[in-house]
Amino acid sequence: MTTADQRPIILTGDRPTGQLHLGHFVGSLRSRVGLQDSHHQHILLADAQALTDNADNFEKVRHNILQVALDYLAVGIDPTKTTICVQSHLPALNELTMLYLNFVTVARLERNPTVKAEIQLRGFERDIPAGFLCYPAAQAADITAFKATVVPVGEDQIPMIEQTNEIVRRVNRQVGRELLPECKVLLSNVSRLPGFDGKAKMSKSLGNTIVLNASDKDIKKAVNAMYTDPNHLRIEDPGQVEGNIVFTYLDAFDPNKEELEELKAHYRRGGLGDGTVKKRLEGILKELIAPIRERRNELEKDPDYILDILKTGTDKCKIITQATLDEIKDGLGMFRF
Ligand code: ATP
Ligand code: MG
Numbered sequence: 001m002t003t004a005d006q007r008p009i010i011l012t013g014d015r016p017t018g019q020l021h022l023g024h025f026v027g028s029l030r031s032r033v034g035l036q037d038s039h040h041q042h043i044l045l046a047d048a049q050a051l052t053d054n055a056d057n058f059e060k061v062r063h064n065i066l067q068v069a070l071d072y073l074a075v076g077i078d079p080t081k082t083t084i085c086v087q088s089h090l091p092a093l094n095e096l097t098m099l100y101l102n103f104v105t106v107a108r109l110e111r112n113p114t115v116k117a118e119i120q121l122r123g124f125e126r127d128i129p130a131g132f133l134c135y136p137a138a139q140a141a142d143i144t145a146f147k148a149t150v151v152p153v154g155e156d157q158i159p160m161i162e163q164t165n166e167i168v169r170r171v172n173r174q175v176g177r178e179l180l181p182e183c184k185v186l187l188s189n190v191s192r193l194p195g196f197d198g199k200a201k202m203s204k205s206l207g208n209t210i211v212l213n214a215s216d217k218d219i220k221k222a223v224n225a226m227y228t229d230p231n232h233l234r235i236e237d238p239g240q241v242e243g244n245i246v247f248t249y250l251d252a253f254d255p256n257k258e259e260l261e262e263l264k265a266h267y268r269r270g271g272l273g274d275g276t277v278k279k280r281l282e283g284i285l286k287e288l289i290a291p292i293r294e295r296r297n298e299l300e301k302d303p304d305y306i307l308d309i310l311k312t313g314t315d316k317c318k319i320i321t322q323a324t325l326d327e328i329k330d331g332l333g334m335f336r337f
Contacts, residue, residue, distance in 0.1 A: 010035060011148035011183075013044030013087070016064035017054060018204035019211040020071040022285075026190035026252045027154040029075045035152065035186075036081040042146050042317060043072065045310070048088045049138060052131040053122055069306050071212050074296035079309045085317035086310055087142065092321035096141035096328065101134060103170040104163070109133050114159045121205070140164040144171075144180050145321040151183050155191035156201065175331035190252040196222040198245050213293040216286050223249075223282045228274045238270040246277050253284050 012032060014020060020029065035041055045068055050061045065086060072084060087093060109115060115136060119128055139160050143151060144167070151161055161183060168180045192201055195208025202209050210222045226246050232239035241247045241264045254260045263280070266272045299306065330336065 005040065007038060007040045008150050009146055009148045010039045010041040010150045010152065011044065011143050011146040012041070012152050013046045013142065014068055015046045015050040016061055016068045017050045018064055018209070019067050019213070021202055021204065021209035021211050023154070023193040023202035023209065025075065025212065026193050027188055028152050031152050031186065031188050032082070033076040036078060039150060041082040042148070043077065043082055043084045044087050044142055045069065045084065046087045046142070049135055052129060052135050055129060065310070066303060066306055069310055070296050070299050073299050073306070074212060074292045079313065083313045083316050084310060085314040089314045090317055090321050092318070092325040093138070093141045093145055096145055096325050097134070097138040099328065100137040100140055100167050103167050104137055106133070108163070109136060112136050112159050112163055114156055136160055136163045137167065140167040143183055144168060145324045147181055147324060149181050149183050150186050152186040152188070155187060158185055161185045171328065175328070179327065179331045193252055194245055194248060196226055196245070198227045210285070212289065213296045214289055219285045219289065220282055223278050223285065226278065232274065235273040236270050239267045239272070241267055246274070246281055249281050250277070250284070253281070253288060
């Protein structure tokens with residue numbers, strides 16, 4: 001599916017549950033910046049979705065809308081190329097979610113591997129908020145309301161896209177034609193950056209992040225806290241690169257792949273200390289984050305400018321999502337005055 005200008009449509013987004021971090025940078029932000037010319041890109045600040053597991057903390061979600069928007073602009077998302085919008089201000093998405101809930105079963109929602117893992121992570125086993133269980137249907141509403149065909153996300157979101165496509169097929173069958181396009185995941189080459197604590201995923205909810213305006217001191221502290229090879233006790237010992245978080249990060253961020261390969265070989269042979277490898281990573285991360293932090297600090301001085309961008313983007317998206325909702329309601333044969 002393409003717009004009149006023939007560029008493929010992207011829908012992507014983040015939950016405003018905290019500032020964005022390096023996981024987002026390599027998992028999605030970097031590619032979003034690269035895709036905004038060749039694609040018709042929309043980014044959704046998923047505040048309604050964030051409330052599905054933050055119903056006791058509306059303030060956190062409200063506050064982080066501006067924070068995440070600042071992160072977008074600081075990394076180079078250009079609001080004249082990419083439309084940024086606020087989910088809770090797009091009522092068509094709610095209506096669409098309600099419709100889609102008729103096309104999914106509770107058992108299917110419970111089987112969704114991402115939902116399952118997140119229920120466990122959040123300790124919801126005995127008491128799952130209904131909104132949380134149903135969020136894959138809401139995510140399908142987000143994606144399809146824009147008729148997006150490309151969804152750049154991290155690895156944890158693959159089951160969401162699978163479930164979205166199931167709903168798309170179900171709706172199209174009911175309507176009797178290909179009203180909605182199926183979408184495909186666009187994975188970056190680092191689709192799951194581990195936390196600096198070694199946990200499988202750097203995540204706002206786990207408190208193991210390096211944020212995009214981290215100070216040099218924060219960066220140093222996080223890098224120093226990283227586990228290396230536990231058997232690499234003396235500098236002359238051969239060390240293991242696989243599973244060594246410092247090397248995982250170097251793989252994700254080191255621009256000089258050739259030097260990195262030499263470094264890995266040296267580490268494997270022995271004779272290279274963890275301190276030296278960490279120093280290299282620290283330098284790379286400092287260099288990466290410094291300009292982002294500076295831009296972010298500048299932008300933060302003018303919140304009205306950011307709010308204006310969000311308002312303009314949301315108004316545009318209101319029209320797009322309402323048009324799709326009307327088309328689906330007509331296609332399904334719902335009553336209309
Ligand atoms: P929360 O803990 O509130 O769920 P999060 O850190 O997982 O926050 P999200 O807003 O849920 O962040 O994720 C937004 C997007 O960023 C998703 O596409 C997700 O796959 C991607 N993403 C998040 N964390 C990482 C990571 N560590 N590595 C790669 N991609 C990531
Ligand atoms: Mg998440």
